[in-house]
Amino acid sequence: MTTTSDRRLPRVRASELTGRGWLNTGGVDLTLEGLRGKIVLLDFWTFCCINCLHVLDELRELEAQHRDVLVVIGVHSPKFVHEADPVALAAAVDRYEVRHPVLDDPNLTTWSAYAARAWPTLVVIDPEGYVVAQMAGEGHQNNVALLVRDLVAEHEAKGTLHRGDGPYVPPEPTSGTLRFPAKAVALPDGRLLVADAGHHSLAELEADGEALVRRIGSGERGLADGDAASARFSEPNGLSLVPEELRATLGYDVLVADTVNHALRGVRLADGAVTTVAGTGEQYMVGAADNVVAPDGDEPRADRSGLGYDGDPLGIRLSSPWDVAWSPAASAFVVAMAGNHTLWAFDPVADRIWRLAGTMNEGLVDGPADEAWFAQTSGLAVGPDGRLWLADSEVSALRSLDLPGTPAAGDAAHAVVGTATGAGLFDFGHRDGPADQALLQHPLGVAVLPDGSVAIADTYNGAIRRYARGLAADGSQAGPGEVTTLASGLAEPSGIVVLTEGEGVQLLVVESAAHRLTRVALPATLAGEILDAGAHRTQRPVTDLAPGVVRLDVVFTPAAGQKYDDRYGPSTRLQVSSTPPELLLEGAGDDVSLERALRLNPDVPEGVLHVTAHAASCDADPAIEYPACHLNAQDWGVPVRVTPGAADELTLPLHG
The missing domain is CATH 3.40.30.10 (Glutaredoxin)
Incomplete structure (x- = not known):
């Protein structure tokens, strides 16, 4: 109901x-x-x-x-x-x-x-x-x-x-060769391919990172396959080379996360031809009934969650794929689906795509992959032990995914998510030292260094940071590890390419806001400085609420000419949790009604209420055979202060 x-x-x-x-x-x-x-x-x-x-x-x-x-x-x-x-x-x-x-x-x-x-x-x-x-x-x-x-x-x-x-x-x-570049990869011939997001195209550069060889894509925002001159992208971000043994079979050499087109695109380097290989070009909307595309002539199939999808890559909508990386352990590309806070796997040989990790809730929750919460993951890199490293931007964190069967996973029977450094949605800063105390600020890129440590494009700090695991004599994890700073003073670094020449290591950094690629030479030890520029917390007005029972009401009214879309089950959904969890004595969890009684703990003076609401509606005219449907969704993080005598009602407008 x-x-x-x-x-x-x-x-x-x-x-x-x-x-x-x-x-x-x-x-x-x-x-x-x-x-x-x-x-x-x-x-x-x-x-x-x-x-x-x-x-x-x-x-x-x-x-x-x-x-x-x-x-x-x-x-x-x-x-x-x-x-x-x-x-x-x-x-x-x-x-x-x-x-x-x-x-x-x-x-x-x-x-x-x-x-x-x-x-x-x-x-x-x-x-x-x-x-x-x-x-x-x-x-x-x-x-x-x-x-x-x-x-x-x-x-x-x-x-x-x-x-x-x-x-x-x-x-x-x-004007300029690059405009807000996002990521880059080194090509087999030594040249570089750059996701030139501001120009809605890919730029192939000489090894010096400056001279333009050619441009793939017309430069006009759009979604169109074709040759290098006529194809269109819309703010492409992530790039990954296809494994050499698969290139001839697939017919393309590079996989592109075409973010605003909500699609994955394949690029053949021989002639620059571009092909859409996953996604429909429309955004996946949590709770919508038409996320899964049916064969021509059939009514769209219901897919309220999308969590169970495993099928045709061109048969499901995606949501702002931000980066891609080939995982030998998964025998598939991993896709950072930033738009709904999940990781997906794309197997182009078997022609299937499926959810790999994440619940679509936004936050920082570790554990089994299907229970973990991510927050706009925007950078991926695979280590030599099979571990997948993640730049989880909105929680300012470096996180990891260990897949079964890899050395990193040990005896784990299921994929497991962990956090190397990061505190949550509202805590950030520039602080080095022990990883469990270090702070980042909205990182967008990550790369694995030759010694197995991880370089992080700490975007909003304008820095390149390094995470090194704490290791015991036998090579096992010992302690939280350490975070240091390798370089600073950069303009929104968003991607890193590791270049090795002999025993030397250089980082090619995509300086997005400076519209260029910058080389950073690393010391032989790969060690960085210990810096502390302080900690920050997102400052927003605090809502005073009374201890005890508080009525939460998410206000939603379908637009004129629409009705609730109950064809495939309940049209609304409300999830509630809190930080710290002790703030909520009652009312946490997932249910259908957009109204709920919460009980706030009088012994917890302040915290954050996390509220996620979905409401689906569709055209009400019965004469329309296939009515257009719409999904309204929002996550709130409401800072609250428990104050005797304050309001006992919290109203959030999903649509009013």
Whole structure:
């Protein structure tokens, strides 16, 4: 049975937009008074967040269709310290092709004024300056489109809608061989292949890392197979060489994680031909009924979880694959599926793809692979012992996956996930030393060094870090290991290629925000410095809640012309947990209803409530044979303080 709240947002004036400054306005400070007559959509985002990047893509079509009546304003309210840097923000706006005004809100002033609790959050303001909707998470493109349609009709009739150009002013174009490169691989002939994300293509460079040999892909954002000149990518990231013995059989030499296309692409180096080998080109949405593609002419097959899928790689939607690496232990490529916090395996010989690890919950939980939680894994590398190393970006962690049958797994009968260093979603910094105390900040890349230690592209610290296991005399693990710094002062390093010449070792670092590849020579010992630039914790407004019973209500109402989609089971889902676990005496777990009674522990003064909600809806018109279905989903991490006499209700707007 589905339950929902019937409450609506009260009719209130929108709060003024206050921050440090504006981007994409030509130097003009915008005000809501100056935007009167337009429909205004505020997008509260932070550039580390994969869900926020999904929303940017969802908004592109809306902006194009309604540019004369709709003004989208990005309100950038940062999670990480690095994201509060105005230079880094300007680079991110450029990197992700944000073509609307952006308010820099480093102190979360406007975030607090609109009571935002999660990234992303959307707020719709009508032409008279009133808030008419607030919704958290991604998947709201259809809901917003219907709302804009209704607001246009209403305010055109009232004479309060003003058509015309909006306040967006494009920045000056830039040029260069590379534009926000993401990852790179060394090719068999010594040249380099770079995922040139900002140019939506691959760049083949000479061994010096500078001279361009050729470009694979037209440079236009899109999804199209074909030859090197006509193929299209959309922000490609990860690259992996196909094992030599498989290249002739498969017909391609490099596998590409084509992130924004939600696809894996094969590239044949002989002529640059590109082929889509996995994914449909559409984003996997947790809980949606049409993630699995049926044969032509059949109704899409229900796949509410996706966790049990094992089949045709072209028959299932993917979600922002960020990196790929060949695993001999799995006899398959491992895919870092950043968009839903999982790892998948792709076997191109058997022509199958399946979930390898992760539950789709976001967080840091170790243990059996099918119970582990990841957080936007963005870098992969396989060690000589078969261990898969992971740069788990949103928990600022270096983690590992040991597959059965590898030396790293020992006698384990099942794949096991572990954490070498990292504390969780909201703790980060630049601190070296014992690995169980060391801190990273949103790492995106990882590589294994010749001695088995691990180099980490510590992206938001602008550094290359090294993790070395603590070893006993017999070679077994002894202690937590150590983290050191190999290089610093880099511009958002996102990928590492290890180059060996004789006994020397060099790292070729993809400096994404500097649009270049940089060589870093390592000492013979591969040791680094011990640095401590301090620890940080994400600062967001704390919600005071009373001890004892607290009513949690996730507000969701299907958009006009839609109904709950119960065809394949319950259309809603609510998961609740807490950090520390002792904060919740009752109410943790997974259930259908979007309302739940929580019992907060009076002896735990503060913590974080982790709430994940899904709600599926579809077109309500019975005349439509195959109704369009939509999935709204959001994860909240709500900092709470247990305070006697405080509110005993917590309302979170999935869509309101």
